[in-house]
Amino acid sequence: MSYHVYGRTRKVDGGLKARSARGKIGESWWSRRFLDVLESFAVGTRLTRGRSYARAGQVLSLDVSPGAVTASVQGSRATPYQVRVGLAPFTDAVWTRIENTLAAQAIYSARLLAGDLPPDLERLFEEGGAPLFPRTIGELDMRCSCPDHAVPCKHLAATFYLLAEAFDADPFQILHWRGRSREALLARLRGPAARTRRAPAAVAVGTAPVLTDVPDTPLEETLDRFWLPPHPLPSRPQTLDTDPDLLLRQLPAPGPLLGGPGLLERLRPLYRSLAP
Template sequence: MPDPDPFWWRDAEPTRPRKVEGGIQINSTRGQVARTWWSQRFLSVLESLGVGGRLSRGRSYARAGQIVSLDIDVGGAVAQVQGSRPQPYQVRLGVPAFGKAEWAAVAQALAEEASYAAALLNGEMPRDIERVFEAVGLSLFPANERDLAMDCSCPDFAVPCKHLAAVCYVLAERFDADPFQILAMRGRHREALLDELRTRRSAAPPPAHGEDLVEAMDRFWVAGDLPEQLAGPRTPPDALLDQVPPFPIEIRGEQVAELLRPAYRALGTEI
C-alpha cells in the first residue's frame, strides 16, 4: 500500500527555526513592508511572475531576524538564512547584469534628462526610469521567469521557500533605503553611475535656444534707451484750482482761488 503522505508533500521544515543573535530583520512589524514605489514595484514583479503568493511564508522569518548575512552585488544577492537545522541555508536570488554598451546607452538617456539625474543625485529612483531602460531594449526589474533565478539549499521543493521569501522582504527594505542597490544588481554601482552622469552632462553642448548665464547677467541690470521727453496731455498748471470747492470767505471781495491762480501759472512756466 502506497504511503498516503509521501515525503514531497510534507513540510520540509516542521520544527521551529533556531534563534539568531544579531540577525538581519525588517523594521516593519505589521502590514506593508515596502515603503517606496520602487520597492513596491520589486515585490509586485515577483507576484506577477507567480511567486508572490508564497512570499508571506517568509515574512515571519524576516521579522524574526533569521537572516544571518546578505550581500548585494552585480548579478543579484546571496544570503544565509537560519532554519531549524544547525547550518544556515544558502540562498541566492540572481538577475542578469547588463554589459558595458548597454549601461552606456542607459547612462546617456539618463544624462539627457535633467530631472532623472537630479533624482538619482538626491538618492531617489526617478518615476519614469523603467521607460528609460525599455527605450534601449532593457528591463530594470525582472521581465520574466528566465530573468530571475531563485535557489535555496533547503529541502523544500517550493520556489520561493520561506528562506528565499524572507530574503525578498529584506531586499525590499534595503531598496527603500538605497535604490542604487537595484542598479548594482544589474551591473552598475552608485558612484560609477553618478560619475558617468556628471561626465556626460558636463560634456553635453548647451541648448541651442539658451545662452551662457554669465553673459546674460552682464546685461541683466542695464536699462534700455529712454525717450527724450515723455509724451502726454498738456494740463494747465492752475487746473487744480478749478477742482477746489469755493472758500466760504473772500479777501477784498475776491475768491481765494482767483488770488492764487497767477502764482500757479507762474510755477507752471518754471517747470
Template sequence: MTDWHGEYPPSRPVRVEGGLTLRSKRGDIARTWWSRRFIEVLESFGMGGRLERGRRYARSGQVMSLSLSTSLVVALVMGSRPEPYRARIGVRKFGDDDWRRIEHALADRAVFAAKLLAGEMPPEIEEVFGELGLTLFPRSLRELSMDCTCPDWEVPCKHLAATCYLLAESFDTDPFEILAWRGRSREDLLDRLRELRDPIPAADESAEDALPRLEDSLDSFWLRPKVPAVPEPEEPVARHPDAILDQLDPLTVLGHSITEELRPLYRRIADA
C-alpha cells in the same frame, strides 16, 4: 521523517541573535514605489503565496547576513538546522553596450541624476529603460534565478522569500542598489553621468603647434625680451557726479521732481 501527505512536518527555526530584521513589523513591507514594484514583479511570477511564508522569517531576524553584488544577492538564513542555509537570487545584468545607452539617456535629463543623488528613484526612469527596449526590473523568470541549500524543493522557499523582503527594504534605503544589481555601481554610474553632462574640452592642437620649439629658441633664450611700448593714457572723460540720475526714469511726487531734488545732494557729495 515525513507525514502521510509526503510533506516535512513543521519545525521551529533556531533563534538568531543579532539577525537582520525588517523595519516594518506589520502590514506592507515596501515603502517606496520602486521596492513595491519589485515585490509586485515577484508576485506576478506566481510567487505571491510562497513569498508570504518568508515574511515571519524576515521580521523575526532569521536572516543572518545579506550581500549584494553585480547581478547576485546572497543571504545566510537560519532555519531549523544548526547551520544556516545559503539563499541566492540572481538577475540578468545589462551588458556594457546596454549601459552606455542607459547612461546617455539618463544624462540627457538632469532631473534623473539630481533625484538619484537625493536618494529617490524617479518613476519616469522605467520609461527611459522601456524606450531602450530594456526593463529596470526582471520581466520574466528567465531573467531571474533563485536557489537555496535547504531541502525544500519549491521556489521560493521561506529562506528565499525572507531574502526577497529584506532585499526590497534595502531598495527602499538605497535605490542605487537596484542599478548595482543590474550591473552599475553608484560610483561608476554617477562618474559617467558627470562626464557626459560636463565633458572636458579636447586640447587645441593648432594652438600647441603655434608655440616655438625649445631647440629653435636656444639662441634667443638668454636675450631680454622685447617689451611692447606702453601707449599714452587717454585723457579721462569728464563725468558729472549726478550723471547717474539721467539714467533713471522721471519720478514725480506731489508735483515735485525727486530726480531734480537729488541733483544738489549728489554734487555736494562729489565736492566733499
C-alpha cells in the same frame, strides 16, 4: 523529505529584521514595484511564507552584487541555509546607452545625484531595451540549500522581503544588481552631463576673450533649428520632490565604530519626524 526531524526554527540574535512589523513591506515606489513584480509571477502565496522569517530576523546576512543577491538564512538546522537570487546584469554597451540618455535629461541626473530614483526611470529603461525589473520568473535564478523543493521557499521569500527594504534604504542597490554601482554610475553621469551642458570655453587672447568651438555656419542659415532643444523635451514637466531622509540616502554606510549600516536605519524615522 520530512521536515519535522529538524525541529523548530532556530531563533537567532542580531539578524536582519524587517522594519515593518505588520502589513505590507516596502515603502518606496521601487521596492513596492519589485514585490509587485514577484507577486505577478503567481508566487504571492509562497512569497508570504517568508514574511514572518524576515520580521523575526532569521536572515543573517544579505549582499547585493552585479548579477547576484546572496543571503544566509537561519532555519531549523544548525547550519544556516545559503540563498542566491541571480539576475543577469546589463552589458557595458547597454549601460552606456542608458547613461547617455540619463545625462541628456538634467532632471534625471539631478535626482540620481540627490540619491533618488525618479518615477520615470523604469519607463526610460524599458524604452532603452533594458527592463529594470524582471519580466518573467525565468529571469530569476533562485537557489537555496534547504531541502524544500518549492520555489521560492520561505528562505528565498524572506530574502526577497529584506531585499525590498534594502532597496528602500538605498535605491542604487537595484542598479548595482543590474551591473552598475552607485559610484560608477554617478561618475559617468557627472562626466557626460557636464560635457553635454558645458558652455563654449573662453580663451584670453591679449585683453579680449575669444570663444572657442563656435560653429562657422552663419546664423541666418540655422534659424529654423536655432531654438530646438538638443534632446527631446519630456511630455510633462519634471519635478524634484525629495524625502526628508534624502541626506541619509546619499551617505555611505557608516563603519562599525559609528554603528554600522544599522545607524542609518535608526536615524531615518528621526529625520522623517522632523520634516515640516
